[in-house]
Amino acid sequence: MPDATRRLTAEALGTAILVATVVGSGIMADRLSDDVAVSLLGNTIPTGAILMVLITILGPLSGAHFNPVVTLVFALRREIEAGMLLPYILAQIAGGIAGTLLAHAMFDLPILQVSQTVRSGTGQWTAEVVATAGLLLTILGGLRFRAEAVPMLVGLYITAAYWFTASTSFANPAVAIARSLTDTFAGIRPVDLPGFIIAEIAGALLGALIGGWLFARERAAAAPLTVPQS
Amino acid sequence: MPDATRRLTAEALGTAILVATVVGSGIMADRLSDDVAVSLLGNTIPTGAILMVLITILGPLSGAHFNPVVTLVFALRREIEAGMLLPYILAQIAGGIAGTLLAHAMFDLPILQVSQTVRSGTGQWTAEVVATAGLLLTILGGLRFRAEAVPMLVGLYITAAYWFTASTSFANPAVAIARSLTDTFAGIRPVDLPGFIIAEIAGALLGALIGGWLFARERAAAAPLTVPQS
Amino acid sequence: MPDATRRLTAEALGTAILVATVVGSGIMADRLSDDVAVSLLGNTIPTGAILMVLITILGPLSGAHFNPVVTLVFALRREIEAGMLLPYILAQIAGGIAGTLLAHAMFDLPILQVSQTVRSGTGQWTAEVVATAGLLLTILGGLRFRAEAVPMLVGLYITAAYWFTASTSFANPAVAIARSLTDTFAGIRPVDLPGFIIAEIAGALLGALIGGWLFARERAAAAPLTVPQS
Amino acid sequence: MPDATRRLTAEALGTAILVATVVGSGIMADRLSDDVAVSLLGNTIPTGAILMVLITILGPLSGAHFNPVVTLVFALRREIEAGMLLPYILAQIAGGIAGTLLAHAMFDLPILQVSQTVRSGTGQWTAEVVATAGLLLTILGGLRFRAEAVPMLVGLYITAAYWFTASTSFANPAVAIARSLTDTFAGIRPVDLPGFIIAEIAGALLGALIGGWLFARERAAAAPLTVPQS
Numbered sequence A, B, C, D: 001m002p003d004a005t006r007r008l009t010a011e012a013l014g015t016a017i018l019v020a021t022v023v024g025s026g027i028m029a030d031r032l033s034d035d036v037a038v039s040l041l042g043n044t045i046p047t048g049a050i051l052m053v054l055i056t057i058l059g060p061l062s063g064a065h066f067n068p069v070v071t072l073v074f075a076l077r078r079e080i081e082a083g084m085l086l087p088y089i090l091a092q093i094a095g096g097i098a099g100t101l102l103a104h105a106m107f108d109l110p111i112l113q114v115s116q117t118v119r120s121g122t123g124q125w126t127a128e129v130v131a132t133a134g135l136l137l138t139i140l141g142g143l144r145f146r147a148e149a150v151p152m153l154v155g156l157y158i159t160a161a162y163w164f165t166a167s168t169s170f171a172n173p174a175v176a177i178a179r180s181l182t183d184t185f186a187g188i189r190p191v192d193l194p195g196f197i198i199a200e201i202a203g204a205l206l207g208a209l210i211g212g213w214l215f216a217r218e219r220a221a222a223a224p225l226t227v228p229q230s
Helices: A003-031 A036-062 A068-076 A081-105 A123-146 A147-164 A173-179 A188-214 B004-032 B036-062 B068-076 B082-106 B122-145 B146-166 B172-178 B190-214 C004-032 C036-062 C069-074 C082-106 C122-145 C147-164 C173-179 C189-213 D004-032 D036-062 D068-076 D082-108 D122-144 D148-164 D173-179 D190-214
Strands: none
Touching: A003 A081, A003 A173, A003 D036, A003 D122, A003 D148, A003 D190, A036 A147, A036 B004, A036 B036, A036 D036, A036 D148, A068 A081, A068 A123, A068 A173, A068 A188, A081 A173, A081 B172, A081 C036, A081 D122, A123 A147, A123 A188, A123 B036, A123 B082, A123 B122, A147 B004, A147 B036, A173 A188, A173 C122, A188 B004, B004 B082, B004 B172, B036 C036, B068 B082, B068 B190, B068 D190, B082 B146, B122 B190, B122 C082, B122 C189, B146 C004, B146 C036, B146 C069, B146 D004, B146 D173, B172 B190, B190 C004, C004 C036, C004 C082, C004 D004, C036 C147, C036 D004, C036 D036, C069 C082, C069 C122, C069 C173, C069 C189, C082 C173, C122 C147, C122 D036, C122 D082, C122 D190, C147 D004, C147 D036, C173 C189, C189 D190, D004 D036, D004 D082, D004 D173, D036 D148, D068 D122, D068 D173, D068 D190, D082 D173, D122 D148, D122 D190, D173 D190
């Protein structure tokens, strides 16, 4: 296993590039179009693409969580050392914030900003529960049946979730915190963070619960005929 | 093989997430754009993406049919137990309806709705026959020659079929029923369901017939030189 | 090797579905948008996607050429029997025409049409030479180094070529003939066919020539260090 | 290993097709749409697609750098002979320029042009440093952990970087030089080249430095549990 320094660097660097992509492509897309759906396409496609890249190249170093609730679930499943939980989360949050600042620097915007975009209400919170539960199901099912496809699966899942959840699927507390520091397309008001983060933790635990039962190894000894386990 | 409970859960859950994606991304895309082609792109890309994810992670549990006519064809081919035909179909229909309700909840819309979108006529029915026949050819050909690629093939096929069929390719009675319960972008009037479902059954049988002959194992002993079977 | 009937059926069926996708998605996209680039996206994405599907499921039966100049090059390279050249081409042309008629039927349009879209001139012919040469390089290089990726490579190549060639990359005489029979987004005037077909033959021979030298087996005994042959 | 002639041909041909795609799809997209974000989508998708094709079919011959700073880094890492550095770079520049001229020929534009598009300033240069560093991390991490995925990873990375960097991610001095010779969507003023090229060299060295440490073989002996090295 890589040493702790490189694992934490991988988490921080990966979250930074992920957030720089989310925020940066949001700024680019919003500047270039008056059609918000076109802007969301210009935000979705880069995000899905960079996730596939980052998880492929950093997954073998740190697991490529880039997401505190993913690390939390792996800690609960004892698939990562308990002592690494907090360092991982701090690295993710620090990396995410650096990603926002980097996006601002590239687009010649004030480095320090605070979002004014309201994201709140039952629909949004329901969406974050669904989005995060689905993310965990994707990760746990992918690891169970086709581990080498996890980078593609996560990228595709987020591509879909940007559109089918009313919240555009933050599904990640570190990314949510980082996005509270940009008053651009991808922003979220700091005051709306607690609702999102609680919903994300709830969704992650729900997804881990369903996935833990559905993808349990001892009971799924053999695959059915029609789609062979590969 | 996984136990029946998990197989049926996988079918219900998969169909629910599939329908939540179809309906939810339709709502999102329609809200954000005045250009219907942009909205259809925002509906197509998430649908194709989530299909690849769901078939990959749930295929090893239940076969990931999410579609009564697919289950019907597998039952006719004796590749699923006859006794599971009805439970599968019921799980798919129940899951699909739950997916519509979930999408409404996330987008703060009335939970119970009835579609008023007219989808009828010879062109639409022809399109559904073609769409469903093509889907079965994709599944049967994929299973025959490259089973591990079936999730990607089905996702890509539906991506194409959303655009090349005049009906935007429902190709699935459970999804059609679920879509009759939303008066949004993806809806279909309940009164138009029988025409669609009959066309989908006809298309599935046609696809199974052509595919059964074209992809028969005993006659395709060796692949030609130019594209090796892999 | 599959029998001749199934090989020719695969070529006809594949070309039919390919053309139905090109013509059908063009009709759909053109109806739904006033922005021609959005329409071209709605034409490009389905075409690339269906190519990946069709080549994967029909390649092991017939090679999945769907294209007279591809069959011609394989015949010249003695990788398909000379006696199959004409039957393949006839199956491709017949299938392509059937695909156009099917698209018209699905979209409630007059079945028989003649295109009035002018596609002519030095730029267009240069584009067709480039498009077809690039297609052959993609196929020959793919078969040489990663045969199982050919379906994806061809789909991706055509996705790119729709945009980087001024002609939107017909690159296929059977498809060109079929597209002369639709007066919709994807059409081409019958009188413009000879220019396109001559350019496509020239491009195919050029691509085969360059590819024959570049990808020759005896001289490329080992791959360089930086990207291992896989 | 292939002989030098074929390696240099592969570099020149690949860079030519890459630039023809970047410039040509830019012309096509810009002509067809008034929405600049739609045009950028029509520029992004073909570029990502053709990169996957070109690196797959030409990688085994030359490494498929198509980029002087990539060749420079491989020379510094002694993964390509020092004597090939200059020939590679010359082939890339010549190929790139040929690609621009070819795009002009296909679109019936004056063959020789000089760009008037201003691309300058701290934000743009920062963006080029980030874009090129990320490209090198993608390549080095991909080669380290999943070499056969490098074509897809580079295509996906550039897809993302077109949107998340303020400069639309040139990240390639040969492509930048070629793009200075077109006064169309993808152009850059010749006077702005030095700033871009210096930023790209700096970014490449930065990416090589971080990647050299992060992906070093001796220290990453084993992968963590959650995403197995494949």
